[in-house]
Amino acid sequence: LEFRRVLFRSGLATKGVAVLRYEKRTKEHADKFKAKGLGQLTVKEEIIDDALSAVAQLRATEGLDPKRIFVLGHSLGGMVTPRIGQADPQIAGLIMLAGCLSRPLEDVMVEQARYVLSLKAKSSAEEEAWLAEVESTGARVKKLTAADVSSSTLLMGAPPAYWLDLRQHDPLATAKGLKQPLLILQGGRDYQATPVDFGHWKEALGAQPKVTFKLYPKLNHLFIAGEGKSTPDEYAQPGHVEETVVADIAEWIRGR
Numbered sequence: 001l002e003f004r005r006v007l008f009r010s011g012l013a014t015k016g017v018a019v020l021r022y023e024k025r026t027k028e029h030a031d032k033f034k035a036k037g038l039g040q041l042t043v044k045e046e047i048i049d050d051a052l053s054a055v056a057q058l059r060a061t062e063g064l065d066p067k068r069i070f071v072l073g074h075s076l077g078g079m080v081t082p083r084i085g086q087a088d089p090q091i092a093g094l095i096m097l098a099g100c101l102s103r104p105l106e107d108v109m110v111e112q113a114r115y116v117l118s119l120k121a122k123s124s125a126e127e128e129a130w131l132a133e134v135e136s137t138g139a140r141v142k143k144l145t146a147a148d149v150s151s152s153t154l155l156m157g158a159p160p161a162y163w164l165d166l167r168q169h170d171p172l173a174t175a176k177g178l179k180q181p182l183l184i185l186q187g188g189r190d191y192q193a194t195p196v197d198f199g200h201w202k203e204a205l206g207a208q209p210k211v212t213f214k215l216y217p218k219l220n221h222l223f224i225a226g227e228g229k230s231t232p233d234e235y236a237q238p239g240h241v242e243e244t245v246v247a248d249i250a251e252w253i254r255g256r
Contacts, residue, residue, distance in 0.1 A: 011243065015250035018064060020054055024077070039152055042165035043080050047073075051084045055091060068092050070253055073099055075193065075221065082174040085182075093181045093256050095249060098193040098221050100184055102200035105166055106141040108192070109156055110134055115191050119231055172204055181210045183252045185245060187219035189230040214248060 012019050026033055026046050033041070051071060059066035070093045073081040078099015085094045101108055113134040117123045123131075134156075141155050141163045148160040155163065175182060182205070186198040198215060205211045216223065220230040224239040 011241070011246035012250055015247070017250050017253055020058055022050065022054065025050060038154065038159045038162075040150075040161045041159060042162050043076070043083075044165065047077055047080050048084055048087065051077075052088055055088060068256075070095060070256075072097065072249070075099055078193070079105075079171055082171050082178060082182075083169055085178050085180050086174055089179060091180055093183065093253065094178070095183045095185070095252070097185050097223060097245075098187060098190055100171075100186060100197050100201040101193055102172060102197040104142075106138045106156065106163065110138040112192055116232060119229065172201065175201075175205060175211075176208075179210075181212070181256055183212045183249070184214075185223070185248070186213075186215050187221060187223055188215055188217035189219060189226060189228075190221040191230050192221045212252060216242065216245065219245070 022028070024047050026041075051073075055069050055071065058064055058069050067090075069091055071081060071084050071091055072095035073079070073084070074097040076099070078096035079101050081094050081096050081099060085091055113131050117127055117131055120127070137155050144155075144160050144163055144167075146164065149164055151160045153160065184198070184201060184205075186193070186195060188195055195215065198213070202213050206213065218225045218227070219242055220226055220234060222235060222239070223241045223245050224234075225242055226234060
């Protein structure tokens with residue numbers, strides 16, 4: 001993945017777009033989070049706070065126009081991009097890659113698990129047990145209430161505070177209220193953030209001139225080209241972000 005990210009960053013740079021890319025806290029400092037305990041962690045602490053800090057840092061960087069700072073988020077980062085734009089209305093524009101989920105994340109994770117097993121001719125007992133556990137945990141997330149917010153029990157790798165926070169913020173509703181232009185890109189072979197979700201976003205925001213949509217039929221969740229159904233194994237194969245995607249992003253930014 002690092003190879004692909006570097007190519008993506010350098011691809012934009014060669015088209016005149018300066019890029020600041022960084023790892024989210026729970027990846028870069030995973031051991032510290034595990035030692036400290038996830039506790040009250042939400043996407044605000046995991047993603048949003050650092051994105052806003054990065055924007056502020058770029059505005060103070062010599063040689064960059066503080067009025068032309070854009071934020072691009074991929075997957076979960078794309079899902080919370082509208083919240084980043086809402087928190088800082090001076091951001092020039094927002095770009096969502098594979099982040100346009102129109103359903104609760106716990107439902108999507110259960111759907112992903114079912115999809116992965118559907119790729120197999122026959123699932124093992126261990127795999128069926130794993131799916132049952134994912135479904136059971138998803139149902140537990142559904143039953144969370146405000147009384148659970150201080151619990152440290154992890155559900156699908158995150159504490160109740162994380163899930164309750166996501167429940168309180170509808171990305172689609174937030175996006176509707178944004179003043180910034182929005183570019184939403186989607187891979188047609190993506191089984192994590194699906195073209196179905198992309199369609200829901202188009203139905204809701206398609207009439208707004210500030211929003212631009214583009215679907216790439218042959219690209220997967222990583223915006224890498226392929227054929228047939230996308231699989232988890234595909235992610236480990238050498239590849240890079242499709243050049244057309246990089247060009248489209250650069251052109252959209254210049255057009256703003």
